[in-house]
Structures are given as structure tokens and as C-alpha cells.
Amino acid sequence: MPQPSEPSDFRPTPKDKPMPLEQARARIVDTMTPIREHERVPLRTALHRVLAEKVVSDIDVPGADNSSMDGYGYAAADMAEDGGALEIVGESMAGHPYTGSLGTGQCIRIMTGAVVPAGVDTVVMQENTHAEGDRLVVAQRPKPGSNIRAAGEDIAAGATVLAAGSYLRPSDIAVLASVGVSEVCVVRRPRVAFFSTGDELRPIDGPIEPGEIYDSNRHGLAALLSELGMEGIDLGVVGDSPEALRAAFEKAAAYDAVVTSGGVSVGAADFVLDVLGEQGSVDFWRVAIKPGKPLAFGMLGNARFFGLPGNPVSTAVTFIQLVRPALVRMAGGHPAAPVRLDLPTLADLRKSPGRENFLRARLVTTDSGRLAVDPIDHQGSGVMRSMSTADCFIVLPAAQNDVPAGEIVTVEPFAQTIWGHPVD
Template sequence: MPLAEARQRIVADLSPVTDLETVALAEARHRVLAQDIVASVNVPSATNSSMDGYALCPGNDETRREYVQVGQSLAGHPFGQALEAGQCVRITTGAVVPEGADRVVIQENVVTQGDTVTIAAADDLPGVEANIRPAGEDIAKQDTIFQAGRYVRAPDIALMASIGHAHVKVLRRLRVAFFSTGDELRPIDGPLAVGEIYDSNRYGLAAMIADLGLEGVDLGAVGDDPAALAQAFDKARDCDVLITSGGVSVGDADHVLDVLKTRGTIDFWKVAIKPGKPLAVGTIGNTRFFGLPGNPVSTAVTFIQLVRPALVALAGGQPAPALRFELPTTQALSKRAGREHYLRACIEPGPNGLCVTPVGHQGSGVMRSMSQANAFVVLKAETEHVDPDALVAVEPFAQSVWQ
């Protein structure tokens, strides 16, 4: 199945969480808003100066260069009186511009002597509203700054704080259970016997789930035993999603699909991508299920390309389309036609601008390639060869997955 079709089928019938919570603004990062955020104040709240200098009232004389200073306006301490023609006040950045003043001259362009402030040169005369920020320039009262469904990022926290929004309604966190399968898996703090490996996929899944701001529920490593697998599946029934790695192929020790058929509705697909062909998708009661292949790079690629958009949608957000652009490849690339390939690569400066270079061994078991890379090079299914310096599609790792 082509990747685009698989992704579309996965998200087609998802039901996002609907339970609400009210949290303090400081705790709202990585949450999904359950309400529109409407400004109750202007930002800035009053017309203010964008520079240190003097707020001027020229009256009808636009060429006036000499003013009498009658006071000062400091941030948090406005002058509080109206200016008359020919008067000015010393003003600091962020301070309220007094009534009557309609421009600010920067302090470097004046000469002062006692209460007399003189603009040094005719070329330094400021125009109307020069160096002035009007009230509501950033946000006007009653503006809707965010709509429900917004995934809250750090700048959003600051923006909501600027309008005095101390608490927000959010959707509850999506609960995502996960476990890895295989008799060969061992804890990462113990010794290894011949043929055993450390249980790395589970740590990778935990990190990718946490990166989305979701609640991960670690069910550990489960051996290739139907009874143990059935018990682990039952533990996940109080979660919204269950993700497994390994055991979804057709080997003699791959029991995941057989056990799952006794507990829910399961589809098994072969998705036309490399790495990461086998994928199981389905439900166990009210829990969505994703069974990923066990090779570590395959686990990561299928999570990023197929599971992550589904988790965003289930959490109540809108998955962002993958950001892709073209860059020249520094190396010749070859593959067999038939599957879309996701090569791990580095975007880096080249002699003529940015270019992209595949990193190291591209095998599905070589997780180091994911760690060293900062992007995928995406080769279409029909592609067989790419010459050096030819343009290829690049999908950077660092991009927003929430709209």
C-alpha cells in the first residue's frame, strides 16, 4: 500500500479525545486548547514609545526644532498631563506617550541645555507617529488570538500571558501505552548473552511520545509468548492508544497478530516504504492499536510517517503536512523501484548553498543513522538512480507536526 493511502486510511475514522481540563497557563505548554482565546485587553495597553528620547508636541509647526521639556514619562510612571505646542517630555522605551504628543525623537538626535531640547539637524526631524507604538498594535481587545484545537507552544504561553489569561481549558492528554516484543530483549542496565540485544526501541518510542506532549504508559518488554502478550494487551485497555514494536511480521515467533485477533479488529498491511514495510493497525475495545516493525530505524520511520499524524489527530489537534523541499545531493543514490525510500541524511552548507548528504549505513537496524541525521531524503517509489548534484526531496526532522 502506498504511504499516502495508508496515512489517509489511518486518520479517516479517528475520534479525538473530548474530556476537558482547566490548567494554569504555566502548565499549558504541549496541550491542545479546548476553547477559543479572546483578548480582553489591548496589547500594548496604551500608546507608548519604542525608543528612548523625547515625546514632542509640535503643534502646527512641522519644522519646529526647539522644545521646552516639562516633565518625563517613564515605563510604569506616565506623565499624566496633556502637552501644548512647543512642549516635550523625556520618555523611555515602553513609557506612555502623553496626550498632545504625536512623535518621538531619539535621544541621539537632540541637544539639551537646561529645559530646552533642540533637534540637532533638520534631517533629524521625526515625522508624525515616528517611534510610537499605538495601543493594540500587537493585539486588539476582542481579537481571537487562538482557536480551539491549537497546540500550545512556548511563544503561545507568552502571548496568552500578555492578555492576562491565567488559566485555560485544554483537552486531556492522550494516554499512549507501548511495549516492545521479543525473547532476545534485555534490560539496558544488565549483561548480554550471545544473541541478545538491549531493549532500545521502547526508549525511542517513549521519547517520541513525550516529544508530542502526550502521556506515555510504559508496559515494558514482552517475550514471544502468547499468554504474556495477551496480558499486556489487556493492560492497555484503559489507554487511548497502544503501540508495539516487533512481532508483526510472519515469522514463527511473531505472535502479535494472532493474539490481537482474539481481542479486537486488526488490519495488517505492507506499506510501500523502506525501511518499515509491515504495519498492523486496528482497535482493541476503545483503544487504537499500531503494531510497528521491530528493526529500530523501521520503528522510527513508521512512527514518524504514519503513527505520529494519527496521535496528533487523536489528541484533538490538526496534523501539519510534512514540510519538504528540494536540495542537491552530494552523492549518487540508487535503489530498486517499487517502494518509497527514506534515507537518513544531513542538510549542510555546500559550496553553492545548502545541500544534503546521506549518512553512513542505511540498513534498517542501524539506529546510528537516525541519530547522526537531521533529515530524510525521500526517493519516490519509481526512482532507481539519482546522479550527484541532482535535486532530491528533503524532509527535515525539525519541523512542526501540529498546525
């Protein structure tokens, strides 16, 4: 088990200046050490894993020149003009190549994917021909060399198919299968412990009393970690007491990362930062975003610690903007820069300068056929339904004031690339 970090005398105060989001994100990602432990897994189970080693092809793909369509193969020199005729001497099918070679004035029938035999340098589409017994009339000649896929056109033998650090998507699995790879070396999945804090939290499968709420954040974190391909370790709900937090932190320190929700502000029952300062270290604890300002980042033993705010939207926003890219880096991947669009807003936006705002919104197509963004009515940080009904953020810079309807704003869709492409 990793040993606890040196005790810290850190104690946050409300006067501590929040860190700008871009600075906080860069600072977090730069401190993440990619996991070095590797394992070999069958290709069929490698989806959403990160390659630990590059994959080099032993073969050409395709392995031989082949036809890109159904038609007839011949030597272009034998067809001087449209309407010429050739003798059909055989056929080449996918998996059943023509084994002979063509003489002057001859052609073969050839199917898509079939090997192009010696003497053929052009394939004419079947639709541009008509056959009369063993005689083929070419009504419309293609350009010489047309409709033939060269050996190694897709992947050449000795070429890197995927670089180390690649996040394996379904298309990547297919590419690896095309070069005969049956298993791959991947990075061990990060083990991420998570728990919620709060005496008011109750299990979702039982009743609640006045003043109590269902523990939704923990289920949201579990889903976010699962979607990211992490191994989540659910440590349950921890009460609002230093003793309970110390016990939870001691258990959580054995993992690669720890994500908590709640208890990171400066309220009377917020002890996360104090206990983290005792058992680990705090790098920073406030970020200039809304929602989500009270976010703590530090170390707990050898585990990276992320203390997220307790309001459900704040938990989701801070995970997406700060925790997710950090875990991608820890997993051996490369966090992709957020994809953002410039679109008009369909409603007025209220904004005071000071913090970067993430407003929940929906992408819509206007009557004129143009893309625009429509903000969700209720933007409270406790209204998780605003995240459920939205499909994007409207991102307003820290210095921004109110924005009238029709103005162009920055939009960050929820559905976008999270794992960037490594450079081999």
C-alpha cells in the same frame, strides 16, 4: 475499561499489497477521534498542551498608546523644519506616565514603553536631538506619527488570542500572560501504552548472551512519546507467544492508543497480527515504505492500535511518518504537513522502484555556500546509529530509480513543525 472489539477473521498473507504512505497516513489520521476530556491547568504548567477552548482577550495590548523608543514626544505641527526647538516640560517613564497635557511648542522626554500623553503624536529618537537645559533642539525630524505604538496594536479587546486546538509553545505562553490569563482549559493528554515483543530482548542494565539484544526500541518509543507530550504507559517486554500477547493486549486495551514494536511480519514467531485479529480488528498491515513495510493499524477495544516493525530504524521511521500525526490529531491538535526541501545530493543513491524510501542523511553547507544533503553511509534498517547521526530524511518516491550525485532530491528535516495552526 473499554470492551474488546468484535473478533476478526483477518489473517495476513505475503500477497497483501502494501498501501501507499500518503493513503495510509490520511486513512489513519481521518479515523482518529480527538479526546473530549478537558482540564484546567495553571498557565505555568500549560507548555506543550493543546487548548480545548479558544482564548479571547479582555484587554487591549498595549493598553494605551506608547513610545517604541527612548526620545522626546511632541506635536508634529509644532516642528515645521529640522533644527527647530521645543520646551521640555516633563517626562513619561514606563509605569510612571506624564499626567499633564502639552501646550504649543512643548515636548516631554519619553522612554520606551511609556504612555504617550495628550498632545503628543510623534516621538523623535534621542540620538537625533540635543538638549540645552529645558530647551530641546530637533536636528532631524521623523515623519509625523513616528515611533508610537497604538493601543490594541498587538491584541485588541475582544479578539481571539489563540484558537481551540492550538499547541502551546513558549511564545504562546508569553502571549497568554500578556492578556492576563492565569489558567487555561486544555485537552487531557492521550494515554498511550507501549511495549516491545521478542524473546531475544533483555533489560539495558544487565548482561546479554549470544543471540540476545538490549531492548532499545521501547526506550526509543518512550522518548518519542515524551517529546510529543503524550502520557506513555510502559508495559515492558512481551514474549513471542500468543498467550503472552493476549495478556498484554487485555491490559493495553484500557488506554487511548497502543504502540508495539516487533512481531507484525509473517515469521514463525510473529503473532501480533493473529492475536490482534482475535481480540480486536486489523485495518491494514503493510505500507509501501522502506524501511518499515510491515506496519499494522487497527483497534484494540476502544484503543487505536499501531503495530510497528521490530528493526529499530523501521520503528522510528514508521512512528514519525504515521503514528506521530495520528497522536497529534488524537490530542486535539492539527498535524502539520511535512516541510520538505529540494536539495542536491552529494552522493549516489541506490533505489529500486516499488516503495517510498526514507534515507538517513545530514544537511551540509558546501564550499560554495549552498545547502546540500549528504546521505549516511550505512542505511540498514537495523542500524539505529544512522538515525542518531542524521538530521533529515532523503525521501525518494516509490517509482524512483537510482539517483546520481548532484541531482535534486526531496529532503525532510527532522527539526520541523509537528503541530499545525488551527483555523478559528
